[in-house]
Amino acid sequence: MLAPGLSMLWEDDGATSALRERFGFADLDEVSGWAGDLLRRSWGLRAGPCSRLVLSGENAVAWVHAADVGPLVLKFSCAADRFARLDATTTALDHLSRAGVPVAAPRRTPDGTFRVRAAGPGGDLSTGVFLELAGDWLDVSDAAAVHDAGAWLARTHAALTGLTTDLPPRAAGTLRDRVGAWLTAADPGHVPDASRRLARLLSQAPDLSGAPQVVHGDFRAANVLVRDSRVVGVLDLDDAHRAHPVEDLAQASVYLATRFRAWRPTPPQVRRTLVAGYASVRPLDAAERAWLDLLVLWFGLCAVPGPSDPGGWAAAVE
Known part of the structure; x- marks a missing residue:
């Protein structure tokens, strides 16, 4: 599977520069701090640092471990024109999970929403939390x-x-x-x-x-x-x-x-x-x-x- 740390999924760009230019984060440590605060405030979860962060276009996937629930995946996107689509696809994921399809089920916030629009250092981000699947x-x-x-x-x-x-x-x-x-x-x-x-x-x-x-x-x-x-x-x-x-x-x-x-x-x-x-x-x-x-x-x-x-x-x- 993917190696620990910061990496690009399919592009040849430098991962650190892509992280800074696309999302405004200086490095993985800054993402970890931001993610931990977001998960605590919006989902009520206590999470450790990001063990892995993968960039793909205007999207990012971070792997975290929450003391309350175990391994999770935090996905965030800076593609503002796709935020509404991401809301809809996350709803579709929940629908599939409840129908028994083995998808990474999204986790609701305490107020019942699946995705949260959060401020990042480079602008607003659409964020969602999902169960990690192993295979x-x-x-x-x-x-x-x-x-x-x-x-x-x-x-x-x-x-x-x-x-x-x-x-x-x-x-x-x-x-x-x-x-x-x-x-x-x-x-x-x-x-x-x-x-x-x-x-x-x-x-x-x-x-x-x-x-x-x-x-x-x-x-x-x-x-x-x-x-x-x-x-x-x-x-x-x-x-x-x-x-x-x-x-x-x-x-x-x-x-x-x-x-x-x-x-x-x-x-x-x-x-x-x-x-x-x-x-x-x-x-x-x-x-x-x-x-x-x-x-x-x-x-x-x-x-x-x-x-x-x-x-x-x-x-x-x-």
């Missing part, structure tokens, strides 16, 4: 774990069905319109044969039934914890949004093998195992199967970085 990141070479991950993605979708929370779709328009617009105006043409195949699949695709619902939005190895080939943690709903579940499954199929700095396509057999696990809980109808093939190809094409492609994304869609 190893998903290894996609473990077929049993991948199958179980697919099953838990299906259970996550089932638990989120009907959830009413203020989460918009990731992009406007129907799936058919979005794929068509990409082919017409945004396809860089890195793999032309695959693009032509996508256009053919789109022209033949049946209509999907069912309305968009809240979905995970970033289901992949870095966000799935496993122990003994069984999923023990589904992490990070920060990208949750409204979509058809088959779109979320297709995205997971393409990106499942990716981790923070290891960015390679998911092998075909692993994709099939993930889908088999999903279908063991939530069977796919014929229209969903057709759209799954189409969307896996689309997400794969979107992932091709260009002529320089050390990860082999173009080969994965050829």
